[in-house]
Amino acid sequence: MREDFLHYVWRFKKLNNTSLKTVQNNEVVIKDFGLYLGTEGPDFFNAQVYIDGQLWAGNVEMHINASDWYAHHHEIDPAYQNVILHVVWNNDLSVLRSNGTEIPTIVLKDYVSENVFNAYHQFKLNPQYIFCEDYIKQFNSFDWLLWKEKLMIERLEQFTNRIVTELKQTNNNWEEAFYRILLRNFGLNINGEVFYQVSKNLPLKIIRKEQAHLVHLEALFLGTANMLQSDREDYYLKTLQKTYSYLKQKYNLKQTVNSPSYHQLRPDNFPTIRLIQFASFIYNQPFLFDLxxxxxxxxxxxxxxxxxxxxxxxxxxxxxxxxxxxKKTVSQSFYNLLLINTILPFQYVYHQQLGKDIIDEVLQHYQSIDLEKNSTTEMFQKLQVPVKSSLDSQSVLFLKKNYCDLRRCLNCEIGIKLMNR
Incomplete structure (x- = not known):
């Protein structure tokens, strides 16, 4: 049993609410079940409840066990002082307000039908890849379209949080923040963190001063990434070492503590190649933020x-x-990754903060990009989920990580639809 089942029952009124009573034997009539936001604080806001004929307006909090109120330290949290009703599955303890009065409590299991509970139990019985894989085919293509767009907007909001955090660290310098995140994503999962440290140790203002000299850019990126330490007898290596030594002293640069990894990478994804491609891009793109x-x-x-x-x-x-x-050019598939994870999210956030709504254009662009092929998208395709574009693949990746893996089935449109059959 999880709290999401209690939230589901309350949100969708799946309880017999014609003869509700509190454990204190007070009659309860629900005028308004309240608003479920899924954020921190009480579970349902601005509910309206008659208790023995007296109308109360406030918040509703839910727990599996009444004692969870104290386990979660709600008794010392001001956000819970306006709770008018405590809804629990097991009433194992009386819960008191800070003034010593008992909070009216309903035991929800006394008002939930066996059919509703059995449907929930069956839904989560013997999960394989995802809980609903035996039922997911019943979710039609139109519902999928609406749900995937909602998931993609949630995904963009997740990107927004990362970008806003970077903007704070760069004193609201949009171009510097974009440079950092773009370079980070050039490193993919394996070298992303090291490339990000390179971007912090090598500010864009220094790159701008040396932008006219490609050899200088290559020396700066490879040197800052701690990749010029070799003693091989190689003429170009010696050139870069000498160049970086001069530039390091000129700008008082720091190197990354760790060097990038080559482990399990195909040659085209070697950190040397990705950093050199990035240097070439910067050399040819005088106005980075035009993207x-x-x-x-x-x-x-x-x-x-x-x-x-x-x-x-x-x-x-x-x-x-x-x-x-x-030639070792940036391929279409790698460029698509940069579009998906960096450029389009930045466009969305930047224009959103300018007061321009470009969400439709951004979603259409995701729709035009080929889907990402990985174990998650392949599994959803096997389950006959329509996954054909990057909007689809980004949506199901977000769905798997933020709903399926966390067992948030009753916050998911698929789970709700199947439970409401």
């Missing part, structure tokens, strides 16, 4: 899609080991 300021710029040549590497790196993945010439 965000002008949403249509992502459809034009913005030097990111197809960003290549300099001559040396066309025949090397690491220093000193030569191979046949390869």
């Amino acid at each position: 965000i300021r002008n949403p249509e710029s992502v459809s034009r040549n913005n030097y990111l899609l197809g960003a290549t590497v300099s001559d040396y790196w066309q025949t090397h993945y690491v220093f000193g080991k030569e191979h046949k010439i390869r």
Whole structure:
């Protein structure tokens, strides 16, 4: 038993509320069940309840056990002083307000039908990949479309929180914040944190001063990432070492503590190649924030899609080991990842703060990008869920991590729909 079942019963009025009584034997008539926000604080806000004919207006709090009130320390939290009704599954303890009066309490299991409880129990019985996989086919394509758009908006709000946090750390410098997050995502999951530290140790203002010299940019990125320590006899390595030594002293730069990893990476994702591609992109893109300021710029040549590497790196993945010439450009699939996780979220947040609503345009752009292929999207496809674009893949990834894995089935449109059959 989880509290989400109690929330579900109350939200959708799945209880027999014609003869409600508190454990104190007071008659209860619910005028308004209140508003469920799913945020911190009481579970339902602004409810209206008659208790023995007296109308009370305030909040409703729910727990599996009445004693959870004290386990969660609500007795010392001012946010819970306006609770007018305590709804529990097991009444194992009387709960008192700060003034010593007892809070009216309803034992919900006395008013829930066996059918509703059995449906909930069956729904969560013997889960495999996700709890509803035996029933998910009953969720039609139109409902999926609406739910996936809601999930994508939640996902964008999650991106918003990260971007706002970065803006605070950069004193509201949008271009610096974008530079940091973009470089972080160039490192993917394995090297993202190291690349992020590079961006913090190598501010954009320094990059701007050296932007006209590609060799300087390569030296700055590789040197700050602690990747020029090799003693190989390689002419280009020696050039970069000498260049970085000069620039490090000139700008008083710090290097990252940890070097990027090559572990389990394909050569095209080696940190050397990704940092050199980023240097090439910065070299050719004089106004970095144009990608965000002008949403249509992502459809034009913005030097990111197809960003290549300099001559040396066309025949090397690491220093000193030569191979046949390869262009090593930023591929469409990698560019799509940057669009999905960096550029489009930044456009959404930036224009939102300017008071411009571009949510439809952003969602349409996600819809136009090929889906991400991974174990989660493949599993949902096997369950016959329509997953065809990045909007779909981002939605089901968010659904799996933030609903399925956390067992928030009764906050999910699928779970609610199936429970209401």
